Amino acid sequence: MTPADLSTTVLHAVRRAVDEDALHAPVPARVRVERTRPGGCGDYASAVALQLAGPAALPARQVAEILRERMAGAPGIGRVEITGPGFLNFTLDAPADAAAHRALLDRVREQGLRYGHGDALAGTPLQFGHAREVRAAVIADAVRRLVRAQGAPVRISCHEEPDPDWARLGVTVDAHGRTPAQQTETAEIRPVPAGATAGELLDRLGPDATRWGLLRPAGHDRARLGDELLVQGEANPLFLVRYAHSRTRALSRGAALLGFTAAGDEVGEEVSEDAAALALLALVADHPAALAAAAHHRAPDRLARHLEAVAHAFFDFHDTASPLPAGDEKPSAAHRTRLALAEAAGTVLAGGLSLLGVSAPPHL
Incomplete structure (x- = not known):
């Protein structure tokens, strides 16, 4: 389950609670979920109950309880907990999560540089x-x-x-x-x-x-x-983003020389074991929302900062577990998954740079 999927699930719970007269509040256009911060519990958290408490004239924890009841057993969610004044905390279901990871990586591969494009502003000259x-x-x-x-x-x-x-x-x-x-x-x-x-x-x-x-x-x-802006070092955000993209392309070339690709039904199954991989995957999943927000607010700087975050997360991921086998090691399902994630990050970086009008060379 991606952050976008989880946001949609929570939004459906809000709408259901309103439709059933359990909650008297306006249904928001979008529910924000984010990675759980240090000291929290679960994989993701949302403050939607605190946002709805005022309009609903109810304590935030009571709103959270109403929403938790309507998310119990939702596909992809293993556990929903309430912490603090009314934060909802979500632990994802691992098998369903692996399928969602694979679907996300497949979607990025299929859509290529158009991944994240949408129709949010269609028909609006x-x-x-x-x-x-x-x-x-x-x-x-x-x-x-x-x-x-x-x-x-x-x-x-x-x-x-x-x-x-x-x-x-x-x-x-x-x-x-x-x-x-x-x-x-x-x-x-x-x-x-x-x-x-x-x-x-x-x-x-x-x-x-x-x-x-x-x-x-x-x-x-x-x-x-x-x-x-011309410094060839990671302290220069432009170099960092373009270098991260060129490294993803180098990994694909290296895999081809070793005779393997990112394709395969097992791709996505190893991501949940690696915190750095999960962090990068979350940013890849957030790319459509980042593009929509940058367009809505007429703010290209938002996209530039998103690309910097992807680049930093890519290098953290790469340094933790390389997508390429070492020495005499044979390519495994884990290597194919890591390669698929690296290629997805490269697609996000190339597509984002293109929208900023900046080139993304395969060699740097």
Whole structure:
């Protein structure tokens, strides 16, 4: 069971409790679940009972009890416990969990770079406008990519004639100049300006580092555009993300030389034994939600931070148990599962970088 699956299960329990008049509260659009923190119990936790307690005019623990009764025996959930003032804690069922892991890894493999794309914004035409400033142009371009990945038709306009150097950054503008209609209908993108032109940044940093440097900070923060973006070391988040992707590709090449792939019915069965693997799998499973949130909030920086988290988790996982056999060791089901997870992480990294307009080379 993925975090998204668990969130859906909890949401169904809330809706059932409301339908049965056991709970008088509005049904939320989404229920948040997260990994249990140190000192907690189970695999995942949710504060949904605390959120519903006020509208329901009930103590949070009573709301939690109502929801626990309606989740007992749900597929994939082994145990539901209540802690503190009303937190729900979930322990997943191991056999069902293995099947869910396999299904998730299969889904990532099948969907490829489109994994995480959806239709949350389908049928919602959007228009964004920005000043003749490079950071605003690059953020608008990334927002265009994100909302299109969620099914929305989108149009970008610049208040003045675009800078020709923007094309070197992959930026396109559909129209320029203002009209009264555009002023009322266009959502404005107004980040803190970069303080340099596109040409100046490109000459010093190149397109990938320039885009990452402009997109990684939140729009209300100043972008750091120094030589640290070119450092070939894991302290540089851009290098970390791209290096993690290139390592996943190297693992696939190494497996092919050893004569095995990630395919197989047993893939997914070993993940539950490894905390680092579970942490990486959870981030892979959260990728669709991360893309949807970045599109909804018009915030490419959210996607950049998600990719950094995936990269860190990948290296933790890789250092714990390599997907490739050592010495004379024969490839096993465990190696195929680890390889499938590494390849899924690589797909998430490549797909996310593509939406940010940053390249993901197979060698670095």
